[in-house]
Amino acid sequence: MIVIEELSAAGFAPYGVALGLAAGDDRRASEQPAWFSHPSDFWQEHEFRTGTEATQILWVIYRNADPAITQLEAHTMTEQALLPLTGEVIQIVAATGADGRPEPASIRAFRLRPGQGIVMSPGCWHATRIPQQPATCAMLTRSSTTRDLISHLSQGAPLAESRIAPVNIRLQVSLNEG
Numbered sequence: 001m002i003v004i005e006e007l008s009a010a011g012f013a014p015y016g017v018a019l020g021l022a023a024g025d026d027r028r029a030s031e032q033p034a035w036f037s038h039p040s041d042f043w044q045e046h047e048f049r050t051g052t053e054a055t056q057i058l059w060v061i062y063r064n065a066d067p068a069i070t071q072l073e074a075h076t077m078t079e080q081a082l083l084p085l086t087g088e089v090i091q092i093v094a095a096t097g098a099d100g101r102p103e104p105a106s107i108r109a110f111r112l113r114p115g116q117g118i119v120m121s122p123g124c125w126h127a128t129r130i131p132q133q134p135a136t137c138a139m140l141t142r143s144s145t146t147r148d149l150i151s152h153l154s155q156g157a158p159l160a161e162s163r164i165a166p167v168n169i170r171l172q173v174s175l176n177e178g
């Protein structure tokens with residue numbers, strides 16, 4: 001049973017970068033490019049990398065609330081960012097084990113709230129669930145990875161830029177679950 005954790009920079013570090021958590025003072029103290037003024041602040045959270053292919057913005061609507069996860073997906077050529085817009089999502093992540101499959105001991109689940117986000121490192125195994133209501137998210141990914149995924153999903157073509165692995169995971173969705 002996997003407990004759903006609140007997102008934290010340290011907790012997500014093995015899988016990528018947590019976004020939207022820096023407190024005001026931390027933003028101002030950062031060495032990263034930033035500007036702070038009365039009308040608006042902007043600061044760099046991450047420089048997104050998609051290798052030699054174009055970076056793509058996807059709008060994604062997640063509707064799956066099933067606490068049982070039977071497969072994880074990993075994109076091998078690019079980072080992937082997920083930014084909840086209209087509601088919370090639960091991101092299940094895992095590192096790769098010595099056998100090249102998701103490492104069971106590394107499986108964790110993080111609650112992503114609007115205003116937060118994550119950047120998953122290339123190869124980060126993942127699946128997404130919603131706690132209740134469907135949620136629209138912005139996703140940054142790699143155009144060729146999306147084309148490759150769609151051809152697999154729609155025509156069964158072999159994956160070139162992603163991997164899918166079977167798993168047997170169950171999220172703890174209530175306190176009285178063991």
Ligand SMILES: NC(=O)N[C@@H](O)C(=O)O
Pocket residue numbers: 058060073080126127128141146149
């Ligand atoms: N488009 C795309 O890559 N989607 C998946 O990675 C996903 O996690 O939804």
